[in-house]
Amino acid sequence: MQDIIKAIEEASIKIKDLIETGDTGKSEQENSTGDTQLKLDIASDVIIENIFKQIPSIKAIVSEEQEEIVDLNEDGEYLIAYDPLDGSSLVDVNLSVGSIYGIYKNEFNAQNIVASIYVVFGPRVEMVVATDDVKMYRLLKGKFEFIQNIVLNEKGKLNAPGSTQNCWAPYHKQMIDDIFQDGYRLRYSGGMVPDLHQILLKGGGLFSYPGTTDRPKGKLRQLFEVFPFAYTYEKANGGAVDGFKRALEVETTHIHDTTPCFFGSKTEINRVLEVYKNNG
Numbered sequence: 453m454q455d456i457i458k459a460i461e462e463a464s465i466k467i468k469d470l471i472e473t474g475d476t477g478k479s480e481q482e483n484s485t486g487d488t489q490l491k492l493d494i495a496s497d498v499i500i501e502n503i504f505k506q507i508p509s510i511k512a513i514v515s516e517e518q519e520e521i522v523d524l525n526e527d528g529e530y531l532i533a534y535d536p537l538d539g540s541s542l543v544d545v546n547l548s549v550g551s552i553y554g555i556y557k558n559e560f561n562a563q564n565i566v567a568s569i570y571v572v573f574g575p576r577v578e579m580v581v582a583t584d585d586v587k588m589y590r591l592l593k594g595k596f597e598f599i600q601n602i603v604l605n606e607k608g609k610l611n612a613p614g615s616t617q618n619c620w621a622p623y624h625k626q627m628i629d630d631i632f633q634d635g636y637r638l639r640y641s642g643g644m645v646p647d648l649h650q651i652l653l654k655g656g657g658l659f660s661y662p663g664t665t666d667r668p669k670g671k672l673r674q675l676f677e678v679f680p681f682a683y684t685y686e687k688a689n690g691g692a693v694d695g696f697k698r699a700l701e702v703e704t705t706h707i708h709d710t711t712p713c714f715f716g717s718k719t720e721i722n723r724v725l726e727v728y729k730n731n732g
């Protein structure tokens with residue numbers, strides 16, 4: 453696993469340079485989810501793939517930006533699903549973005565996730581590695597240095613409600629309104645990585661990206677976005693659900709499947725389960 457962490461550090465230093473100097477324009481291509489890819493999405497993907505290709509412990513990789521799984525080493529132990537540049541459309545307005553890596557064994561599905569890593573590119577570059585616990589590192593003078601362990605409080609103060617509001621179910625809208633009535637503060641940038649990083653570092657709260665009338669299965673992708681963060685939140689003493697069950701019990705039928713998702717500290721996650729059980 454250390455070789456994979458080193459590879460992600462190396463890729464992140466290159467992606468940081470790309471974000472600073474690269475072209476923020478659109479490419480001519482769409483990815484499997486139907487998003488028009490930015491040149492930055494494609495270039496970050498190439499950086500990561502070229503570095504992962506040199507790591508013998510990686511059996512196969514699959515990127516949010518590519519249609520198919522890429523086999524690397526027959527004898528490799530790990531499978532990696534990654535989102536090379538999450539929130540890439542925020543680079544041109546200079547908001548924070550990130551990369552997300554889910555590390556799996558045997559098969560790409562929730563039951564087989566064994567570690568998760570994400571990198572935030574903001575005013576600083578930070579990497580969060582979740583194995584048995586959750587550790588944060590910061591890029592300082594060209595090297596990632598350990599900063600702290602991350603543990604969520606039982607209850608937080610932040611609310612990050614995603615997706616198109618006029619497509620919300622009435623009970624979802626009511627739940628979000630009630631959470632604000634209880635004094636939670638709005639924190640939503642539109643970048644999953646910085647939004648979830650903020651909740652982790654400020655002690656807790658709720659991030660939601662529900663199923664909606666326009667997208668009943670939500671927007672966020674299981675293998676590349678939801679399972680890696682679900683793993684991190686659970687290891688940080690919080691939780692992640694699809695409304696009814698643990699996100700890490702959601703079944704994957706296709707590598708680009710999406711799912712509704714909620715991440716947070718335990719109190720907020722129990723609140724979501726209660727509301728959805730009574731209404732969903």
Ligand SMILES: O=P(O)(O)OC[C@H]1O[C@](O)(COP(=O)(O)O)[C@@H](O)[C@@H]1O
Pocket residue numbers: 487535537538539540541614615616642643644645671
């Ligand atoms: O604008 P919306 O619908 O709230 O969606 C925001 C979500 O979409 C994303 O940008 C999706 O990721 P990509 O940029 O990799 O497609 C997340 O980072 C974010 O949480």
Ligand SMILES: [Mg+2]
Pocket residue numbers: 516535537538539677
């Ligand atoms: Mg993404």
Ligand SMILES: [Mg+2]
Pocket residue numbers: 493516535536537538539540
């Ligand atoms: Mg992406």
